[in-house]
Amino acid sequence: MSGALLNTHDPFFNLALEDHLLHNTREEYFLLYVNDPSVVVGRHQVIFREVNIFEAE
Incomplete structure (x- = not known):
């Protein structure tokens, strides 16, 4: 098993x-x-069941 600490904060990339x-x-x-x-x-x-859209904005 290999491990990595990623320095990116981009959720799309991760x-x-x-x-x-x-x-x-x-x-x-x-x-x-x-x-x-x-x-x-x-x-x-x-x-719509998982995320409170109003809170997310």
Whole structure:
């Protein structure tokens, strides 16, 4: 298992890197990072049930 401390705070980059490593390598990775304030919603989640839209604005 490899570990990495990412210096980026970009949630788009961090999630894209996770997806790339998951689907394109066989090695296991342990990633540490802190995203800028953001709301990340999964593919099968209903945003209106998971996120208070008024609070998020």
